[in-house]
Amino acid sequence: MSQVVVTVMPRKGVLDPQGQAVRGALTQLGFDGLGEVRIGKRIELDIAGDDPVGTARDMCERLLANALIEDYTVEPA
């Protein structure tokens, strides 16, 4: 088993209302000088086999990410 980390982020150019809301909340708490805030998912998977990163990539294509609105990256932990 090796651990693979999949990161799924909203695609550039796609509005991220959640990120905006968090940015607003942070600003209200007094955190100034805040630029963009983007919120995505981190998925940690324990995968068996010779090519865990390849398997995870396959998982992304088939389920974990929606290419219309999300970009993903895969890396070993």
Next chain:
Amino acid sequence: MSQVVVTVMPRKGVLDPQGQAVRGALTQLGFDGLGEVRIGKRIELDIAGDDPVGTARDMCERLLANALIEDYTVEPA
């Protein structure tokens, strides 16, 4: 401005219904040999100032993570 990446994951021992559901779905899609699946958040922030990592840590304590059920890590992008 420098980019900081905050990772917020369910705490060890705390139920992760999302990871559980996704694990089941991947298994049904025929991905065998799957161990644990854990799903958390990745938050990318552009922060000004001398100590963006320290600022992000502060943000985690005050808003971004819920210490009762989540662990967080902060690193420069």
Next chain:
Amino acid sequence: MTRVAIVRFPGSLDHDSAARAVAGMGGTAVEAWHGEPELPAGTEAVLIPGGFSYGDHLRCGAIASRSPVMGAVGRHAAAGGRVLGICNGFQVLCEAGLLPGALRRNATLSFVCRQMDLEVADADTPWTGGRPRGAVLSIPVKNNEGAWYGDPASARPVLRYHGEDPLGSVDHIAGIANEAGNVMGLMPHPEEACDALLGSMDGELVIGGLLR
């Protein structure tokens, strides 16, 4: 009597109300279980009801859209059969690629349960009971992730929010059909507007699209 298969996933919630609405209009509702590779024998139309299939985990509708029964729904649609997806069912159809676009988090960042006015944007599909363009229907929405996102040119908008749109859909889109018009998805819940006692009968105009 048209035989309407109502797809049931773990976490489907509106299969019973949908079946009641179909039966109330003279159709026959049968259950299509998510794990089956085929639709029930004699299926003439398919309804994918609302709910939180697979707990809305990962992305709404994503896990359900990959289940065995969806292959059969795809074949049914490709053969010109009628398919209606309501709320989570709409999300499933988008995730399955049977309708364009995706449903994203509401602009309010909260669940919204509200009776809404919907305007007929395209009178030439089976899904608005022949009501003219601009006619207004009253049907409730209830969702977390109901903001349709995509290229409006790629879609065939059938219903738009009339007046306010707390969800923040592109072009105020409430429901779309595929090019051929046989597959339809919408976020509002017509099955909860098929009974005068509940305040509106306008839902029958949409559900009627499933029936001969």
Next chain:
Amino acid sequence: MSTDTPLHRRLGLTDDENALIPELVGREVTVPELFMFSLMWSEHCSYKHSKPLLRGFPTTGERVLLGPGENAGIIDVGDGLAVALKIESHNHPSAVEPFEGAATGVGGIVRDIMAMGARPIALLDSLRFGELTSARSRHLFTRAVAGIGHYGNCIGVPTVGGEVAFDDRYEESCLVNAMCVGVLPADRVLRAAAAGPGNAVILFGNRTGRDGIGGASVLASAELDDDEDKRPSVQVGDPFTERKLMDCCLELADRGAFVALQDLGAAGLTSSASEMASRGGVGLEIDLDLVPLREELAPAEILVSESQERMLCVVEPDRVDEVLAACTRWDLPATVIGRVTEGDRLVARHGGEVVVDLPARLLADDAPVYGVPQDPAPAPVAVDLDDVPLPDDLGAAWLELLARPNIASRRWIFERYDHLVGANTVRRPGGDAAVVRLPGSQRAIALATDCAERWCELDPRIGGRASVLEAARNVAAVGARPVAATDCLNFPNPEKGHTGWRLAEAIGGMSDALRSLEVPVVSGNVSLYNESAQRAILPTPVVGMMGLIERADRSVGQAFVADEDVVILIGDEGRLDASEYLGRVAGAPALDLEREVEAIAMVIEAAEAGLLRSAHDVSGGGLGVALAESALAGGRGARLVLDPGRRADEALFGEGGGRFVVSVRPDDARALHELARSGGRSVTVSTLGTVGGDTLRVSLGERSVALDLDAARAVYEGALPEALA
């Protein structure tokens, strides 16, 4: 607490209790056994400080199929249908983690209803938080509402009603009470009593982890900030699994597969297994090695884990495969973990060794019972009303009242809840009571929760009565006959000050009113120790009331529906004494039980006779607020004349008097007046004026006041969103 404090004290057992246990068992107990006793003998599970007082409630009646003592009470509603109902608190967990605490509170009460074999058809939530000017209260409140919505929406049970009030005495101790109602065939009531030695015991649902161990129960027996160690590990709700459990349980209950069914709530397997055995007068043997785990746990931890979304059932041996197959179909882990035995012992094995061997009854029923001090509280310090000036501008005072968080529209809350799923919600939240059609029937039930906590503080007996009467009025206002109640008694530490007395008096007052209304209490819950080092909560006995309407299409709304309809006030004078308007105390509240019950009966009869075009009970904010709500709901004003009474603000904003504002067709006004006198009744009925226009115009003797509906709507609808923005 330091580690050399004896274990039993760390677990919350007193020295006397610790000495009593080996005496009752006949030997020293094992560590897992001590854990089990500490939880089962906590206030939360044993009601050791409240049990004797609860006996005062009326609990019987023609319709009662099952009264208190089971997971929920059951009422026969005719047409072969029965309704299960229960309310429960999840206060402390919600104060610790409002989202998950409130969410798992909903999950817990829903499983209580499922355990009766019922299909949950409605949820209500009764909430108390500190003032919204406090950032912490805003946070707790918004997160609790989000958690309730998350869970209820996801399991497909409509949240059709509830209530909320803000007061700084809830700042550190918020209240989150959730009520669930389910429907089942009247001849298929499922009980949680194990039976049939040799039958299998199956645990199904989520795997067991280290969730809330020592949580709810230990917390409930100590003040929250007393000890960091007593804080629970936070339970995370999993509504998706709950929904699968619900579908699976209903499928199996319909097929008659269960001998008994029970949820796992506070004290987990310990409480479920011991209660099931004790109720059934049998023994249970379970093998802890067979319990599906999420992580490695010690035997004691398995026994007391409060992991959510789990159920326990007893099944005849030849139906085990059928039950396991259904669980597999729903993708729910399910395991035979033991069997029913002759005798009365609860036995648990681990690694082949017996780690628990106790009479189940000792755990489930034989906790010591304590009296609580009965020290009456002194009368409240009152201001002299003569020292309170009349407002120069009654209209401004009216608008200001409509904008108060305790009065303003609750739309911000209920639009976050799916209140429609199931397609049976005939009257939605926002009115007096929600009306939910019973599936497959013409009948409907009306549901409301209420509590007059400000009155309870001043006079708990009157407050107890008022809480029940207000709930009954809300149900009557939609045209329903109150048939059953459930209650949640939220109080501070009963061993201190006047709380024990207040608890007894409140129960007494509630019982007085319930008896007069002939409404039984069929279930309930007690939550004590709601206080911090700073302050204690108001005595808050929440009443959940269910009413019955024979014809769902005959229910009544609160909106004025047609111009020229006659507006009529039913009931007696209101007073400023303990009113929301005054915000101070000008005297102890008073009420005339008999007259209020008569007014309720009259309104129900008027609704059944089809006389009412609208009806609305008069509560917080008095007549002024009730009139404004009927006007806003209908988008129609009215022209009214009020008897100025003692003073104009009292006439408009006074509370109490057991009142309703109704509107009727002009031709029906006489019939309504006659109804007030029929059957030896003498209800006060006054015609106030007529519906019409876009302004509420009220003349009060020399003064008159006008409320512009657009302005009123702006403040009434805007107040909560603005306070929370």
